[in-house]
Amino acid sequence: MSDEAGSSPAVRLRGIEKRFPGVVANHDVDLDVLPGTVHAIVGENGAGKSTLMKILYGVQSPDGGTIEVEGRAVTLGSPADAIELGIGMVFQHFQLADNHTVTENVVLGAEKLHGIGAAASRRIQEISDAYGFGLDPDQLVEELGVGQRQRVEILKVLYRGARIIILDEPTAVLVPQEVDALFANLRGLKAEGITLVFISHKLDEVLAIADAITIVRRGATVATVTPAETTARDLAELMVGAELPSPTTSESTVTDEVVLAVEGVSLMAGERPLLQDLDLRIHRGEVLGIAGVEGNGQTELVELLMGMRKPDTGSIRVGDRDVTRWSTRRRRESGIGYIPEDRHRHGLLLDSPLWENRVLGHQTRKPSARGPWIDRRGARADTERIVERFGVRTPSVDTTARALSGGNQQKFIIGREMSGDPVLLLAAHPTRGVDVGAQAAIWEDIREARRQGLAVLLVSADLDELIGLSDTIQVILRGRLVGAFDPRDVTPQSLGSAMTGATTEVR
């Protein structure tokens, strides 16, 4: 689409720099996005992609460098400035009100354009038809699927007159089939001359959709390539600056000793079932993977097993003991380790030193406690051990958890949860938001746990991770387990079908 010779780039960044206390988030960022193209920005988590996009959308101001939009040097003080210049952003986490209609969601904050009535609805219908979004302006957002909601988000920025749209990891919440639909929409937008900046770390997708790919590593743009001249392997190596690890499990260590047995468990939220009639078993030395689109009951299942929620029916047994009515503390004491999906909310006291975080969740057990007293010396010594053994990068055990990077926080949590001879490890999205180095270490830790004979429940949105680490994969859909798969002969596509309910394959 870049055949209009002489036309200036839609976006040109030169020497962008952004510093936070103690960290340089971006430096030496140079980027040329040609009009009417899909330009992908790839990089590891924490490489500085998000900061870069926030700068382009006016959320944050750069400390240095220049920004040009359609050939004019601009200063973006706020998202309002960006919208004024025709730049829109679709966030990874949707910002929609469920109990309002598509029209109401779209016009919110842009009432001046076409009012809030019939004129607005008409305009929304026009845009939806023009790009084949298939949205009904009067439908309630709560009735829409994830893919449709994302189209509402895109429609929102188009409605505001965006000619340049930034999409922040748009495929993170989608299953493979929905990704295909999204890409069809994006191609439609491109054909109309819209410029798309596509942020992702999923290389296959990037190669499928992008016209140009810029790689960000450690805050700087390191290369810009075209899909024709590159492979996923090359991209990965540019991203990491090293060989890319992959999750693979060696020979089976599964035994016939049942560690966790869940039978007929249901959980209701009023009339609405969150979990329905769930049965699952995990044996010693087995990793059971749970695949599913987020929000289908994974969070509830893990919280139920941790005792943070109580089931309405059914029973949970760990070993030969019925723990259904046990408190979280008792379950932890009996050997359940927990790697929560949101480590900041559930796993850490961010402003407390690491050694106090070692005590968290283990405050009743050695070496953190002696009777009613906290054993400071014991906890500190054991924190040193975790830092050493799990490779946590920290100046000392007195450093607050907040100061560590996400990957190091997660390695610390895994070290803590593997302490005290656990028999069952509940790992919810253990590698979410961590860099590739930490990811490899975490995978190795889970394999090690399996070798030591732990039963592991692995919930993840990363299908490669699930396939690579699990002995069995169960698919969860609308609170039910809808199918079991053998990771040795399953593909992301077949899992994706089961996750959306397109097919059900029972082994």
Added chain:
Amino acid sequence: MRRIVPGLVAPVLAFALALGVTLLVVVVSGASAGTFMSVVFDVPAERNVVNMLNNASMLYLSALAAAVGFRMGLFNIGVEGQYRIGVFFAAAFAGQAWLPGPLNVVVAILVAMLAGAAWAAIAGLLKVTRGVSEVISTIMLNAIAVSLTAYLLRQWGIRPENGGEIRTVPIEEGSRVPGFDIPFLPGAPNEVFGLAVLAVVAGIAFGVVINRTRFGFELRATGASPTAAVASGIDVRRKVVVAMLLSGGIAGLVGLPLLLGSTYTYTSTFQAGLGFTGIAVALLGRNNPWGIAVGAVLFAYLSEQATRLELLVGISSELVVVTQGVVVLAVVIAYEVAGRYRRAQEQREVAEKLAETPGTPGNQEVAR
């Protein structure tokens, strides 16, 4: 050192700022800043020092009561009502002289704690069973406490033969707690309340429980992150009730040094306001037993000097309340700034640590 210095700089700067603002108000109100300073920073007479210590002991207890709640993110604004209830029941009980001498004192202290705890428990239970914010319920319970004690006083109190206010039966000689002289204040005509030692005992107990015990850890963890506390097996609802009981129990002690050391009876004009000032002192002292001690002494000092301000030079003593208010505000801001500085400092340290290690972050761990 890098950690300690900002810790000290913050309160000193905050106090300087508070003084500056007060002086500004003094000047605007038409008085002389010099006169104000000379009175406020005049060395107090020994008698005034004893008053200060007496007041500080009660403020300390009050602040401690508030701090127990603050440490776990509970805003017990009801210390005022809890100490009023506590001191009333202690006075009513001790006045009956059912028990002899010192035993009467010991049981009266327990009665005060139980009454304060029971009053606070109402708010705690409302929070865990009905989800009522403790801020709202404790404020309303303060108002109810005033009315309830006034009503009970009318029911059970006596009116002295020579006239005067209705009061509880005065505590007998044998159950009064004698004061003591401070060695370095030989000239003071008055004594420090005997039960001022309650403040010291409570302060030590608070420090040990909060910092060294499992219970204290769980309390702080709940305050730092209720969600992480739940995930870590802490029964947060139970902790809310227990913390409220503890906070109310300490609040029950607040009025005892005065009751058993000076007034010996409860009247509706029994010293009020300690509960609210205690909240400010807790904030000033960052909920830390040492910090609260400094805050309590500072507040008691300012209040004591304020009375002289009015008597000697005719400057309104309320101006000192401005200083007290601004110092709390300034300390909160100063600590926030210091905290941000410290966090940034720490992130720099971590970044340096990472920079020291050779190789990319990936390689080493993969090789492990």
